[in-house]
Amino acid sequence: MNNIIENKQFDEERALYNLTDAEVRKCTFAGPADGESALKEARNVKVEECSFSLRYPLWHVTDFEVNNSSMDELTRAAFWYDKNGRINDSKLGGTKALRECSDIAIENSDIVSEEFGWKCNNISMKDTRVESMYLFLDSKNIKLENVEMKGKYSFQYVENMEISNCNFDTKDAFWHTKNVTVRDSVIKGEYLAWYSEGLTLIDCKLIGTQPLCYCKNLKLINCTMEECDLSFEYSDVDADIVGSIDSVKNPKSGKIVADAVGEIITEAPVIECSGEVIIR
8 A cells, every 4th residue: 555645634525535555544534615425435445543523434445444543423324335344443423334334344443323234244343332222233144242232122133143242231132133143141121032033042141021022943041031021922942041030921832941930921822832831
């Protein structure tokens, strides 16, 4: 990369459009011209220690790195339609920050962005904090490691996801997901994973009311459940729970093994239910 752009300020429309084989260092993207799409259609670029306060800065970008940079709440829809990128040690503060992107790795970053990660493919996130109302909606092939997340309607319609050593404070997470495995994680939220298919939870702590209903091929291995009432309604489940469950209601099939269950509810099922609840 012989082309180095350093210590400059840009605010015009498409300021560095189609930039190729370049490094952008210690630059500021802000100003009265309020121009959009600063680095649109860039190729093979590295962005270092830059600050952004303009809309749509990196759209249709391929082969890129963003390091030690910040995007404030005015940096709306920062990364759309991008491929093969890395985002490290950065702050993303604008709404809809990542959409319809593929092959993106995010590490050591801080993200506050509603509607983050929609319709993406092959995204990894590690050692990162993220706050998002809707996280990774309708995305595929997601890997999260040591991620702290706060949100509400997280991971809806996600397929093929691996999660390890994470802490989630959420609500209706994992609805309609397929082929998701979660290990060594804490998930706090109401109505967890309804309508999921192929969800496996290993060595996890679950907290919250009415979890894991209407699930298919649901597995829990060595998990704990706190404040979990009306659990497993109409689910096909194979669960091994350490400790107690507040209540279990009408499991459709399979078995649930626990040290104690506060209440087993079998009243008025609308479908045939043959699931077993076994107390050790």
